[in-house]
Amino acid sequence: MVNVPVSGEQKPAVEMIGIRCHFPGVEALKGVDLRVDSGEIHGLVGENGAGKSTLMRILAGAEHKDAGRILLKGREVHISAPTDALAHGVSTVYQETSLAPHLSVAENLFVGRLPHTAGGIVDWRQLNRDARQVLERLGIDLPLRLPVNYLSIAQQQMAEIARALSYDVAVLVLDEPTSALADNEIAALFRVLRDLKSHGIAIIFISHALDETLQLCDRVSVMRDGELVGERDVSETNVVDLVRMMVGRAMTEMYPKVNAPLGEELLRVEHFRVRGRSTEVNFSVRAGEVVGFAGLLGAGRTRLMRSIVGALPAEGGTILRRGKPVRVRNPEQAIRRGIGYLSDDRRRSGLASLLSVRANLTLASLPQFSRVGVLKRQKEVSSASAIIGALRIATPSPDQQVGVLSGGNQQKTLLGRWLIAEVEVLVLDQPTRGVDVGAKVDIYGIINDxxxxxxxxxxxxDYLPELMGMSDRIVVMREGVVVGEFKREEATQESIMLAASGHATDALVSSPDVTAAADGWPGGSESEPRTRKGPL
Amino acid sequence: MGPGVVPLTEPTPLPEVSPSQGAREPDGSHRRAWTRRLLQQFGLALFVLVLGAALTAYTPYFLTGTNISALFVQMSVIAIIAVGQLMVIITAGIDLSVSTVVGLAGTLAAYLVVYDHTGTALGMFLGVAAGGAVGLINGILITRVHLPPFIATLATLSAVGGAALILTNGQPVGAPASFDVLGAGKLGPIAVPIVVMLVVAVAGWFVLARTTFGRSVYAIGSNYEAARLSGIAVNRVITSVYVIQGLLAGLGGVVVASRILTGDPTSGTNYNLDAIAAVVIGGASLFGGEGTVFGAMVGALLMELISNGSDLLNISSFWQEVILGVVIVIAIAYDQARRRAFARR
Structure with a gap:
């Protein structure tokens, strides 16, 4: 698989010249040129809908171009199907994993070309040997025989990359490989990519995380509205410069945090235990307050919040709303108590993608839009239209199927759902994941409001600058426990990361709740007696 | 929107939205979306019309009052059941117990009237209620015991079929002539089964298109977890859907029994797959989240048209089954192609 770098005069690994592509009503690519050399990591950035993915899908043979030429090592190639791309050594790892969840890692690596005996029976020993070889060469450690659905998202990503590289690859395209990864996993991924680069492979890296792109890549191409608007060596550019190119104007403040006056305590969670963990969690949120939750992947933040809104069973603890203990046994009750949860996984647990934007917007507040169970259509339409306007959701109509909108607009629709529901306490789980810069800033604006x-x-x-930029207070979790709490002024990336990875015990000083949580609750001096909660 | 929640009137520093993205013409595109939706349904409806026209041209016996009435009466039971099956399928479920529920409901109604001397109305009511009870069991098996719908309803299909046979010792129950109100009665010029079908269809459309319950049904089918996190009582909705399907299958069974004046435990055998076929031909997705009552009705009509037309043209019933199979393949293939084209936009 490894291509030895050719010395002397060398043709670029990939040249895309004058690529055009249109979909009904949209010109997705308006004549794009892209050049990537062998042994180069080339960043491709731009807002959602700028055309990055379309361009890469054309290179991968998954999309047809209307015009333009593709040259690999100076030789023109015709790529009209994914198999053509693979045959020419172009391998792509898409944003969404395409692994077969019930097959083992080894099977996934070689699916479609499993080694077999003369009789057509799979040669398992050979398969595992081949798979181990691929992983070793990449320096990736994965359990070969484990079905893929037992792996973490990060490990699945690694398996995906390993599969892409198990072909004879000269060009590797990665579409948002880091969006689901924690920092240490990103570091591991980058090590692998740099190693591949040193072997002369050309890598095209699509990402929304600009600092990450600058850290990894040699050159960066910026796309906007289907055009290439600039190409820079990383040494001569920075995040502000890239953002300006991406959105077409200077971005003065990335995190326009507005400090709201703090009011009454809206939510207090006391010695709360999620199922399967013996540890307890305590925290509170006041009116006007944004409390950030930091932690590595698997720190238990999502699980904690889902348990609080009753989406997962809780083992014990008390939830107080405005000082009064409340029972929350399912999300329906949580919403009635004014607590909403924006899911971190838009596709799997957020969007009803077959339904209209309007139906998605009003989904969490149907009682508000009905009388004796009959929908008030007029009210629904006007509320939906108002929120579409206020959040600038780019959709041709409220009746548009939400699944065809861009990621940013889908995410804004989901936020709109919770705004319409008028919950008093809103949990936003990774609200800007997989969302372009413009929509991100819109979402920050909504948080401020x-x-x-x-x-x-x-x-x-998972993105610390965002968390630090938008929060009044940052709670750090590790293995299901609150291990640190920082005021906005005190927080630094280093201190949060140290706490999150279990290195900083002295970060614990700033909150009395935290010590209690760490040692287990000392016993009910001021608190209500423990109430069992959770269904079943 | 309540006081002080959303309006982002305060200009936060937002990047400009390009005019093509930001511009909205609610009326124009609304109408376009509407037209497209009409066209999606229209493809099938058009085919049904063409088929009807062809039959009219080929045989003088097709477009007669008697034949059309018979055709709709024939269609009514499938259509009634299809409305329930549609709801189930929209939630990404399936109800296989329909066939024996049809048999049980008709048999029980006839049995009660004949042997327990209950009034016809009460007997029929209890027959329908029995269907609802089976639906409730299905719902509980699915939402509380967490069986996949396919398995849960496969089990009740068998158990209910056995129960109906036990009830009558395997013998059909002959019902008195007065039992025919629902099957052979007339309301003015229109046969009662047709009226029942129309009422069920309109009610089904209203529930699915105009109520929060219907919205919840679609939301659950499109994304169960999203619906749950949005506060929809998913278990209650799913259970209700199976109860509705049970009631409608029961109603269908009573109509059948009333029409043939016999409570026959095995009378429902064909209705199961016919109703599913009608729903799917009508554009519903077995993956859930999609489907309309109108589509299901057109689907049921198409199937009945094939059978009726074949009878008139002296095509054997064996061939009818083959033709129906081909039509299902064509309808679904067309639908898949349409979806792919839509997804590529």
């Missing part, structure tokens, strides 16, 4: 109107916001994010 929520705080200013006296709501309490819980913000979970």
């Amino acid at each position: 929520l705080a200013q109107s006296g709501k309490g916001v819980i913000l979970i994010s």
Whole structure:
């Protein structure tokens, strides 16, 4: 698989010249040129809908171009199907995993070309040997025989990359490979990519995380509205410069945090235990406050929040709304108590993608839009239209199927759902994941507005600058336990990361709740007696 | 929107939305979306019309009052059941127990009237209620015992079929002539089964298109977890859907029994797959989230038209089954192609 770098005069590994592509009503690519050399990691950035993915899908043979030429090592090639691309050594790892969940890692690596005996029976020993060889060469450690659905998302990503590289690859395209990864996993991925680069492979890296792109890549191409608007060596550019090119104007403030006056305590969670963990969690949120939750992948933030809104069973603990203990046994009750949860997984547990934008917007507040179970159509339409306007959701109509919108607009639709539901406490789990820069800033604006109107916001994010930029207070979790808490002014990326990875015990000083949580609750001096909660 | 929640009137520093993205013409595109949806349904409806016209041209016996009435009466039971099956399928479920529920409901109604001397109305009501009870069991097996719908209803299909046979010792129950109100009665010029079908269809359309319950049904089918996190009482909705299907299958069974004046435990054998076929031909997706009552009705009509037309043209019933199979393949292939074209946009 490894292509030895050719010395002397060398043709670029990939040249795409004058690529055009249109979909009904949209010109997705308006004559794009892209050049990537062998042994180069080339970043491709731009807002959602700028055409990055379309361009890469054309290179991968998954999309047809209307015009333009593709040259690999100076030789023109015709790629009209994914198999053509693979045959020419172009391998692509898409954003969404395409592994077969019930097959083992080894089977997934070689699916479609399993080694077999003369009789057509799979040669398992050979398969495992081949698979181990691929993984070793990449320096990736994965359990070969485990079905893929037992792997973490990060490990699945690694398996996906390993599969892409198990072919004879000269060009590797990665579409948003890091969006689901934690920092240490990203570091591991980057090590692998740099190693591949040193073997002369050309890598095209699509990402929304600009600092990451700058850290990894040699050159960066910026796309906007189907055109290439600039190409830079990383040494001569920075995040602000890239963002300006991407959105077409200077971005003054990435995190326009507005400090809202803090009010009453809206939510207090006391010695709360999620199922399967013996540890307890305590925290509170006040009106007008944005509380950030930091942690590595698997720190238990999502599980905690889903348990609080009753989507997962809780083992014990008390939830107090405005000082009064409440029972929350399912999300329906949570919403009635004014607690909403924006899911971190838009596709799997957020969007009803076959339904219209309107139906998605009003899904969490149907009682509000009905009388004796009959929908008030007029009210629904006007509310939906108002929120579409306010959040600038780009959709041709409220009746548009939401699944065809861009990621940013889908995410805004989901946020709109919770705004319409008028919950007082809103948990936002990775609200900007897989969303372009413009939509991100829109979402930050919405968070500010929520705080200013006296709501309490819980913000979970893997992206520390965002978390630090938007939160009044940051709670750090590790293995299901709160291990640190920082005021906005005190927080630094280093201190949060240290706490999250289990290195900083002295970060624990700032909150009395935290010590309690760490040692287990000392016993009910001021608190209500423990109430069992959770269904079944 | 309540006080002080959303309006992002305060200009936060947002990047400009390009005019093509931001511009909205709600009226124009609304109408376009509507037209497209009409066209999606229209493809099938058009085919049905063409088929009807062809039959009219080929045989003088097709377009007569008697034949058309018979055709709709024939169609009524499938159509009634299809409305329930549609709801089930929209939730990404399936109800296989329909055939024996049809048999049980008709048999029980006839049995009660003949042997327990209950009034016709009460007997029929209890027959329908029995269907609802089976639906409730299905719903509980699916939402509480967490069986896949296919398995749960396969089990009740068998158990209910056995129960109906036990009830009558395997013998059909002959019902008195007064039992025919629902099957052979007339309301003005229109046969009662047709009226029942129309009422069920309109009610089904209203529930699915105009109520929060219907919205929940679609949402659950499109994304169960999203619906749950949005506060929809998913278990209650799913259970209700199976109860509705049970009631409608029961109603269908009573209509059948009333029409043939016999409570026959095995009378429902064909209705199961016919109703599913009608729903699917009508554009519903077995993966859930999609489907309309109108589509299911057109699907049922198409199937009945094939059978009726074949009879008139002296095509054997064996060939009818082959033709029906081909039509299902064509309808679904067309639908898949349409979806792919839509997804590529």
